[in-house]
Amino acid sequence: MPHVASEAMALDPYTVPAMRIRPTVRERNERHCCCGLTVRDLITICSTVLIPLIFGLFTVVITIYQQRIAQLQRKQDLEISHQQRAHDIELAQQQRAEDRKQAELLRKQDLEIAELRREQELNISIVQALAADRQHKHDLSLADNLQKESVLVGYLKEMADLLDKNKFTLDNHVGVSIVRPKTLSALRQLDSHRKVHLIRFLYESELIITGKNPLDLSDADLDGIDLSFLNLDSISLKSVHMRHALLIRANLSFADFSNSLLTSTNFSGTKMSVGTKFYWAQAEYADFSRISSVKLNMNRIDAHGASFRFASLNQATFHDAHLQYADFEGASVRNADFYLANLENSTIIQLQLQEAVAFEGLILPNLNIGDHKNIIFNGNAEQKNGQYDCTVKLTRPIFALLWDSVKNRRVIAIAYNSTISPSAFIPDKTVTEPNQCYFTAFSDEYDRVSMYQRVELLQYTEWINDKILTFFISARMGVNNVGTEWVSVDLLMKTSGEVLLVNSKNILRNGSSVKKCVRQFFPPPNVYFFDIYVNFERLFVNNGTLETFGYIDDIQVWATRGVPKSIEGSLLNSCDA
Template sequence: MSNTNGSEKTEKSNSSRVISNTSGRTISKLVSSIIVPLLIGMATVLISVVQLDIASKQRTQDLLIANEEREQDLHIADALQQDLVLAAYIEQMSELMLTSNFTINNTIIANICRAKTLTALRQLDSKRKTQLIKFVYEANLIHHNQPHIRLVDAELDNIDLSDSNHVQGRYRSELTELPFKRTSLNYASFAHRTIVNGIFEEASLIGANFTNCRFTSTSFFGAILRYANFQNASSKDYINFESADLFGSNISDEMLFNAISIDGANLPNGTRGVRRNFLINGDAELSDCQTNTSMHSSWHIEQISGNVHLSVMSYQANRNVIFPRNSRVSTDQCFYAALGQQGQIMMRQEINLTSLAHLPISQGNVVLLFKLFCAPVGINNDNQKFVKLHVEQFDRMGVSLHNYTKNISKPGSYTRTSACYRQLYRIVFTLSFIRLSTASKKIDTDNDVFFYCDNIFLSAILTSKKNGN
C-alpha cells in the first residue's frame, strides 16, 4: 500500500511539473506573440513620426526658401518697376523741356509737371526719390526764385541730399533756392551742405540731419524740427525759426540767438521763444493796412521838408512793388511807403538799454545787426530819390558812441553789423525818405509812391571776438 501511494504521489508530481512547464511555454509564446508585434508596431509608429517630422521640417524649409525666393523676385520686380517709373519720368520731363514753348510760367504746363512729379514720387522709395529731386534741382525746375514745380504736400521722407564727398574743413557744396514749403522731409539728410535761400516753411523735418550745415537766408517758419540734428551747424545770415517746433533738437544757443526770429518757437527744452527784433512793428503788420494806412505809434514821424508823407500799404493792393525775398506773402502783408512829389520825411525809434539787459555787452562780445528791404518805385533815378539809414549809439550821458549811415537808392535787402559799445545805453534807429524832384517823364501826384521799405530789423548777435571799446 505504501509503495502504491508513493508511486501515485510521484506520478502526480511529474504530471504537475509537465503541466507547469507546458503552461509556462504557452504563456511565454502568448506574451511573445503579443509583445513582438507591439514593439514592431511601436517602432513603426516611431519611425513614421520621425519621418513625418523630417518631412514637415523639409516642407517648412522648402516654404521658407520659396518665400525668400518669392520675396526676392517681388523685390527685384518692385525695384525694376521703380527704375522704369523714374526713367519714364526723366524721359517725359526731358522731352517736355526740349519743346520750344516750354515754360513753367504757363499754368497748364506747371500743373502737368507738378502732377507728373507727385505721381512719380508716390511710387518711389527714398533712394529713387533722392535721384528724382536731384534731377529736377539740377534742371532748375524747383528753384523757388523763379517759376518752378511746386512740391507742396510731397512726401520726401528719408531722402539724402547730403554731400557724401565732403572733406572736413573744406568748402561745403551749395544747395540754393530749395522750395520745400509744407513738404514731408522726416529723417531727410542735408549734412555738410551750405543751404542758401532755402524755404522749409511749415515742413515736417522730424529727425532731419543738418550736421555741419551752413545756412544763409533760410526760413524754417512753422517747421516741425523735433529731434533734428544741428551738430556743428551755423548760420551766416537771415535764418528764421519763427513758430518752429525745435523740441529735442540739438541746435546751438548761438544759432538761436543769431536767428532773425524765434518768436513763438518751441525751443529744445520746451520753452517758448520770444521776439528778437528790438524795433516794434518793423514789418508794418500791427495794423490792417487794407483798411488803416496810418503809421503805428511805435514810430516817431517827423516832416523835414516838402510835401512827402508816409503810409502803410498792402502788397496785394499795389502790384507794382517787389515782394521782399524770403517774406511770407499773405493777403494782409504790409509795407511802409513814402509818397509825394518832393521833400524829406523820417521815421525813428529809440531803444533803451533795458531792452538789451540780457545781452553780455559788458564782455564786449556782442555786435548790432540791422537789416531791411527797400526799393524805389517808378522811374529809377539814383540821384533823385533814396532812403538814408542812420543808426547811432549813445551812452547814459547822451554822448554819441558810434553812428552808421547808408544811402539806399536801389532795390534790395541790406544787412549790416556794427560794434556794440560797452557803454551803450540807447540806440536811435532812423530812416529818412528823400525825394529831390519829380520824374521828368511823368507828372506825379501827392499820392504816388516813390520809395518803400519792409522787414526792418534791429537785433544783436554774439561774436567770438571781443570789441575793444
C-alpha cells in the first residue's frame, strides 16, 4: 500500500488533475511561510508579540475610554456643579428677594405702624386742639353773648330812663344828639337776634312810627334781621341797611322803607295794605311774592331781578322804577301806574298791562316803549261785536258799538273804502288813514246827530284831588264841505251824584279838512265821571237838501303825570273852525 501511495504521490499532477492529496498536519506545520519561519513559528511569534500589543492597545483603549468617561464625568460633574451653582444662586437670589420682600414688608409695616401712631397722635392732638378751640370759642361766645347782652340791657335801661325823664317824648335835639348815636352804636355791636329786640323796643315805644317824628335810623345796620310774622304797622325804617333780612308775613301797612338797602330781602306774604313806601329803595333780587298791598309806593325803586309772583299790586305806583328781569307771574297790577318804568326782560304780559292805569314811557319786556292808555272804548270805530265788523261787512253800515246815540239818531261805523252810504262822509282817497274805519252820522232828516260815552274816573280820583294828573283829549276829524259841516266834542265833568262841575263845550271842534286835534285839560276835585259827546252838524242848502256829515276817528282820552314828547307844542291845536 505504501508503494501504491508513493506511486500515487509520484503521479503527474497534470495527468491526474482531479486528484488532490491533502497534506498532513505535520506537513502543514512544518511547511515554511516566510523567512524560514513556519506558521507555527509565526503564530508563536505573533502570540508572543501580539498578545502584549493587544493588551497594550486594550490598555490604551481602556485608558482612553476611561479618560473619555472621566472627561464626560467631569463635564457632567461640571454641568451638575454649574446647575447646582446656578440653582444655589437662584435659591440664594430668591432667598435674598424673599428676605428683601420680607424686610420691605416689615419696613412697610413698621412705617404704617409708625404712621398710624403719628396719625393717632396727630388726631389726638387735633381733637385736643379742637376741644381747646371749641372751648375757646365757647368761652369767646359766652363772653361775646355776655357783652352783647350787656350792650342791649344797658341800651334798653338807658333809653327807658331817658324816655321816663322826657315823659316818653323825645325832641329833635335829644333824638339827634343822644338817641341816634347810641342806637346806631348798639346796632353795630348786636347780633341779628338782639337787633330784633332793639327794633321792637323802639317800635313799641313809638320812636320809629311814621307820622310821629320817627327817630332817624339812616345807615343803621339791620342786615340779616328776622322780623317775620311781626305787626309792624307804620314802622319807619328809612335809609337803613337791611340786606338779606326776613320779613315773611309781617304786617307792614303804612311802613316806610324809602332809600333803604334791601338787596335779597324776603317780604313774601307780607301785608302792605295802604301806602307802604319803597321810594328809591335798592331791592335787587328781593322777594315780594304773594304780598297783599293797596297803593304801594315803589317809585324809583331798583328791583332788578325781584320776584312779584302772585303778588297783589293793585293801584301801586312804579314811576321810573327799575324792574328789569323782575318776575310778575300771576301778579295783579289792576290800576297800577308804570309811568316811565323799565320792565326790560321782565315776565309781565300784555294782559296784565291792560289792567294798569298808565304806562306811557314804559320800557316793555321786548324793549318797545309803551304809549298812553286810552280810557275811551272803541275810539277807532273798529270794535267788533259778533258779525258786526266794519272792516269786513261792507254791504251796509253798522251802529257805533259801545257808544249811545242821542234821541235815537244814528251814528255809524264804516270802512274808509266803503261806497254804500252817499249821505255819509266821503274820505279823501289820496290820504292814507291810520285806521280802517271811522264814525259818521247816518240820517236824511236831522241836521245834528250825536253819540256819547261815560268814562268812570274812580281809579284816578285820589290823583285828581291831589292835582297831580294832566288829562288830554284828541281825535282825528274833518268835513267835506267847509262852512256847512262841523264835527265837535263836548266834555261834561260830573260828581258821583251826577252834579255837573264843568261843561267843556266844543273842547274839540273842526269844520275844515282832516286834522289831528289835541286839547289839554285839568279836571276839578271830586270828579267821578266824564260824559264825552261827539256831535255831527250840517246846514241846509238853498235847494232844501242837506250836506253830508263830517267824520271823526281815533278818539282818545288819557291821563299822565307829564307831557308826552309826541304832543309837545300841539297843546293849543284845538282845531277851532
